[in-house]
Amino acid sequence: MSDDPRFGLRRSVTLPGPLRLDGGVLFSPVDIAYETYGTLNADASNAILVCHALTGDQHLASEHPVTGKPGWWARMVGPGKPIDTNRWFVICSNVLGSCLGSSGPATINPVTGQPWGMQFPVITIRDMVRAQAMLLDHFGIDRLFAVVGGSMGGMQALSWAATFPERVRAAVVIASAARHSAQNIAFHEVGRQAIMADPKWRGGAYYAAQDPPAAGLAVARMAAHITYLSEAGLTAKFGRKLQGREAKTFGFDADFQVESYLRHQGLAFVDRFDANSYLYITRALDYFDLAEEHGGLLANAFRASKARFCVVSFDTDWLYPTAESRTIAHALNAAGAPASFVELSSPFGHDAFLLESPELDRVIGGFLAAGERP
Amino acid sequence: MSDDPRFGLRRSVTLPGPLRLDGGVLFSPVDIAYETYGTLNADASNAILVCHALTGDQHLASEHPVTGKPGWWARMVGPGKPIDTNRWFVICSNVLGSCLGSSGPATINPVTGQPWGMQFPVITIRDMVRAQAMLLDHFGIDRLFAVVGGSMGGMQALSWAATFPERVRAAVVIASAARHSAQNIAFHEVGRQAIMADPKWRGGAYYAAQDPPAAGLAVARMAAHITYLSEAGLTAKFGRKLQGREAKTFGFDADFQVESYLRHQGLAFVDRFDANSYLYITRALDYFDLAEEHGGLLANAFRASKARFCVVSFDTDWLYPTAESRTIAHALNAAGAPASFVELSSPFGHDAFLLESPELDRVIGGFLAAGERP
Numbered sequence: 133m134s135d136d137p138r139f140g141l142r143r144s145v146t147l148p149g150p151l152r153l154d155g156g157v158l159f160s161p162v163d164i165a166y167e168t169y170g171t172l173n174a175d176a177s178n179a180i181l182v183c184h185a186l187t188g189d190q191h192l193a194s195e196h197p198v199t200g201k202p203g204w205w206a207r208m209v210g211p212g213k214p215i216d217t218n219r220w221f222v223i224c225s226n227v228l229g230s231c232l233g234s235s236g237p238a239t240i241n242p243v244t245g246q247p248w249g250m251q252f253p254v255i256t257i258r259d260m261v262r263a264q265a266m267l268l269d270h271f272g273i274d275r276l277f278a279v280v281g282g283s284m285g286g287m288q289a290l291s292w293a294a295t296f297p298e299r300v301r302a303a304v305v306i307a308s309a310a311r312h313s314a315q316n317i318a319f320h321e322v323g324r325q326a327i328m329a330d331p332k333w334r335g336g337a338y339y340a341a342q343d344p345p346a347a348g349l350a351v352a353r354m355a356a357h358i359t360y361l362s363e364a365g366l367t368a369k370f371g372r373k374l375q376g377r378e379a380k381t382f383g384f385d386a387d388f389q390v391e392s393y394l395r396h397q398g399l400a401f402v403d404r405f406d407a408n409s410y411l412y413i414t415r416a417l418d419y420f421d422l423a424e425e426h427g428g429l430l431a432n433a434f435r436a437s438k439a440r441f442c443v444v445s446f447d448t449d450w451l452y453p454t455a456e457s458r459t460i461a462h463a464l465n466a467a468g469a470p471a472s473f474v475e476l477s478s479p480f481g482h483d484a485f486l487l488e489s490p491e492l493d494r495v496i497g498g499f500l501a502a503g504e505r506p
Numbered sequence: 507m508s509d510d511p512r513f514g515l516r517r518s519v520t521l522p523g524p525l526r527l528d529g530g531v532l533f534s535p536v537d538i539a540y541e542t543y544g545t546l547n548a549d550a551s552n553a554i555l556v557c558h559a560l561t562g563d564q565h566l567a568s569e570h571p572v573t574g575k576p577g578w579w580a581r582m583v584g585p586g587k588p589i590d591t592n593r594w595f596v597i598c599s600n601v602l603g604s605c606l607g608s609s610g611p612a613t614i615n616p617v618t619g620q621p622w623g624m625q626f627p628v629i630t631i632r633d634m635v636r637a638q639a640m641l642l643d644h645f646g647i648d649r650l651f652a653v654v655g656g657s658m659g660g661m662q663a664l665s666w667a668a669t670f671p672e673r674v675r676a677a678v679v680i681a682s683a684a685r686h687s688a689q690n691i692a693f694h695e696v697g698r699q700a701i702m703a704d705p706k707w708r709g710g711a712y713y714a715a716q717d718p719p720a721a722g723l724a725v726a727r728m729a730a731h732i733t734y735l736s737e738a739g740l741t742a743k744f745g746r747k748l749q750g751r752e753a754k755t756f757g758f759d760a761d762f763q764v765e766s767y768l769r770h771q772g773l774a775f776v777d778r779f780d781a782n783s784y785l786y787i788t789r790a791l792d793y794f795d796l797a798e799e800h801g802g803l804l805a806n807a808f809r810a811s812k813a814r815f816c817v818v819s820f821d822t823d824w825l826y827p828t829a830e831s832r833t834i835a836h837a838l839n840a841a842g843a844p845a846s847f848v849e850l851s852s853p854f855g856h857d858a859f860l861l862e863s864p865e866l867d868r869v870i871g872g873f874l875a876a877g878e879r880p
Contacts, residue, residue, distance in 0.1 A: 155756035254756040314740035314764045315732065321765045322728045324758065325772070326700055329721035347703035354696045355729050358689065363824075366688035372795055380793055382529035382628040384698065384785065388792065390688040391695045398699070411758065418762065419754055421746060450737075450824075 143167070144233045147266050151228075157253040161242070164267045165233025166190050166225035169209060170217035172271065179273045180215060180500070181264060182224045183281030183288035186356075186413050187405055189232040192224035193217070198404050204486060207493075214497035219504075220277060227288075228263040229255045229413050231406035235263075238339060238406045249408060250336035257284070257420045261291045265299070275299050278500055282306035282485035283452065284413070287420050290433070290460070294422060297436035302503050304496055306444045307485040309456035310430055310463070311421035316451065319359055320414040323352030327407045336408050349407040350398030357397045362448035362481030366390060423463075430463035441471040442499040444485075444492065451482040472499065517541065518607045521640050525602075531627040535616070538641050539607025540564050540599035543583060544591035546645065553647045554589060554874070555638060556598045557655030557662035560730075560787050561779055563606040566598035567591070572778050578860060581867075588871035593878075594651060601662075602637040603629045603787050605780035609637075612713060612780045623782060624710035631658070631794045635665045639673070649673050652874055656680035656859035657826065658787070661794050664807070664834065668796060671810035676877050678870055680818045681859045683830035684804055684837070685795035690825070693733055694788040697726030701781045710782050723781040724772030731771045736822035736855030740764060797837075804837035815845040816873040818859075818866065825856040846873065 149160030167190045172179060182192055182205065193209040195202060209215040209222055226234040229252070237252040244251075268276070279300055281289040286308025293303045309316075327333055330348030338344050358366075370390035374380065377387070386392040426432035434441075441464050445457035454475045461473035476491045478484035485492065523534030541564045546553060556566055556579065567583040569576060583589040583596055600608040603626070611626040618625075642650070653674055655663040660682025667677045683690075701707055704722030712718050732740075744764035748754065751761070760766040800806035808815075815838050819831035828849045835847035850865045852858035859866065 250758070254758075311746065313737065314744040314746065314762075315735075315737045317746070317762050318728075318732045318740065318764050318768055321760075321762075321768050322725060322732070325728060325769070326703075326725045328758075329700075329725055330703065331705060351696060351700045351703055351725065354692075354699060358692045358696070361689075363687065363689045363827075366692065370688040372685065372688065372691070372798075384624070384628075384702075384789065386695075388688075388691050388695075390692050394692055394695050395699070415758065424746075453737075 145267065145270055147270060149266070151259070151262055151266065153253055153259045154256040155254050159235070159253060161235075162228070162263055162266060163233065163235045163239060164225050164228075164263060166223060166267060167192055167194055169193050169222040170220055172221040172273070176271070176273045177275070178220045178277050179268070179271070180220045180222045181268070181276050181279045181292070182209065182215065182222060183264070183279065183285035184224060184227065185281075185283035185285050186417065187401070187410070188285070189230070190224045190226045191232075192222070196404075207488065208496065214493045215280065215500065216497075220500075223267070223271070225264055225267055227260040227284075227413065229260070229409060229416060231409040236406065237336065237408035237412055247339040249339065252408070252412060254415055254419075255412060256416050257287045257291050258295055258425070260416065261288050261295055264288070264292075265296055268299070275301060277503060278302040278304060280304040280306075280496070281308070283308055283482065284417055287417070287422075290422055293437045293439045293441070294426065294433040297438060300437070300439040302440045302442070302500070304442045304444070304499060305457070305460060306492070307446055307449050307452055307482055308460075309452040310433075310460050311423060312418050313456075317418045319355060320418050322355050324411055324414060326351040326355070327411060333407065336411075338407070344402070345407045346402040349402045349405065349410060350395075352410060353401040354394045354398045357394060359451045360481060360483045362450065362479060364448060365479045365481050368479060430459065431466035434464055434467035434469045437467070437469050439469065440499075440503065441469055442495065443471060443473040444495055445475045446478045446481070446484040447475055448478060448480065449482040449484065519641065519644055521644060523640070525633070525636055525640065527627055527633045528630040529628050533609070533627060536602070536637055536640060537607065537609045537613060538599050538602075538637060540597060540641060541566055541568060543567050543596040544594055546595040546647070550645070550647045551649070552594045552651050553642070553645070554594045554596045554651050555642070555653045555666070556583065556589065556596060557638070557653065557659035558598060558601065559655075559657035559659050560791065561775070561784070562659070563604070564598045564600045565606075566596070570778075581862065582870065588867045589654065589874065590871075594874075597641070597645070599638055599641055601634040601787065603634070603783060603790060605783040610780065611710065611782035611786055621713040623713065626782070626786060628793075629786060629790050631661045631665050631790055632669055632799065634790065635662050635669055638662070638666075639670055642673070649675060651877060652676040652678060654678040654680075654870070655682070657682055657856065658791055661791070661796075664796055667811045667813045667815070668800065668807040671812060674811070674813040676814045676816070676874070678816045678818070678873060679831070679834060680866070681820055681823050681826055681856055682834075683826040684807075684834050685797060686792050687830075691792045693729060694792050696729050698785055698788060700725040700729070701785060707781065710785075712781070718776070719781045720776040723776045723779070723784060724769075726784060727775040728768045728772045731768060733825045734855060734857045736824065736853060738822060739853050739855050742853060804833065805840035808838055808841035808843045811841070811843050813843065814873075814877065815843055816869065817845060817847040818869055819849045820852045820855070820858040821849055822852060822854065823856040823858065
């Protein structure tokens, strides 16, 4: 393990729990893998929790140990960057149910000594947040300077403000939604059915055979990946360009660049992600409905909150379109919570929050810095 | 076979060919299954060809022999209906490559005596149209009163006007496009990969085992089905409503109605469609680019045309959005072709053209009737 702050500190902790899950299970112990960047100050008042998306991980601003790629938000987080590690202590933990070191279906069930597989309890976004709160307790952090997240990370940020209103001073919710729509659920169901239709899935008990349902998971990823991109972005990037040839082959190879790209996305994904984790996390997303957790009225979720909110959407995001962010902003207004809402323009669809976006940098940097003013 | 005109006439014909395909193959013989409604007049001037969509069939206005359901456009075609079988002789034939009686991967390769499987030649939309032209020759129909189609049927209508400009007096193109976009290709590639990932696909040679790749085909259908519906339509129909229960199960059964609906769509589809045909027809769609066939300029496709055109889109169709129809209308204008273009409002997305739509009825009925005026 390197202590070099450029690479973060690759760490994990086993917390005794128990963690009471929304499904009723008392889960323990709870493994949480995390990375931190920067230094926690003496009164533990400068912590920012960054929450990752569906297939994201804790390697926020440091090299991913499997892919060797830079951290997924290295652009945003680091010394002098919008989430400035010279000023703030930044934490990112792998969500409960995932497969990068935190407890999930691929980890060992202590009762059986075998991987959990589908015996792992179904979890919710709020359960992920509760596990993160346990990690903050472990760090002695009572209150977050901010919680920040895009996509599923934004749902966690919302859930943080709703579940632990005293522990959040500011929340940044990017390209997200307060509930999964029927179309969102439908796309996830396609992915789950693709995994479960793969005979290698074996009801989730594929770990011993070391032959995971890669084909099904790749199809699931391909379907989801389309929803992360805009139609215009796909057209600009690929259009109908052929893949390394002059003419169509009149066959079923990847004639078009977009086919080749999607196949690559599917194949690359199976090297870094567990199929069962994909089932569990998509389920958590589909179950997410913050209003439902608060008597059916979204504003109720924020009435006890002490946080300032920053809500950001992208105009070409059709997975969690601007209308979803507007719904959040309206509910925050109704609850009397200080909230700013901005729709940014980008050709890149949902994925825009992960890509170069000087406007997003300015919005986040400015919003966070404003929290330091007395 | 019933001669009762309420049920159409279930027929097929084997034409000697050869049919020269875009891929270079000389294909023969050519089986074409078709239905007709109404009576061909003495000078064979009252024929309307209706072209079906990807998974459609020739059972346009008569009961489907497998599902027992009414014809897919019984609403539109019949005595006194917008496509009035009292006035016109209406033909609908199963496209080349499909699996409802026309030559396709599930039919017998006369050379081997076995089903073609993946030895069937890759075909194009224009090849489908050429096969239909052979059927018209068989009927002694030199010129169509009109060619009408929605979705892939609209592409055939466009291809008819471009390929046989002397043989088309009018073309109705509904919820369609002059080329497949990168996003269209991407969704189809997900479907193809889902089928090919199913071990039961066996490289397309699954007919003898009578155990087709149903799971892969169902996933393909589920992914495609989402693109046929609008986000707003899904929300209105299903929202986050649970399936026959009060609370979430915290499991992986179909908790949400939209999951159950999609699973049903997948399962019902495999009973009536061949997985290899799905590969071939999606390939034909992805290959479709009418401009590319005419020197890169769409207007060129229509310069020799003698037809009037009616182009219709639906505002919530995100598979073939209004912009695609507008592109067609602009090209028709540039080519000096008489063309009307209308965007209709519907909550139902791409599928709107198959559903109750009095506006569509009026547009089609009015446009066709105008062709009878001297």
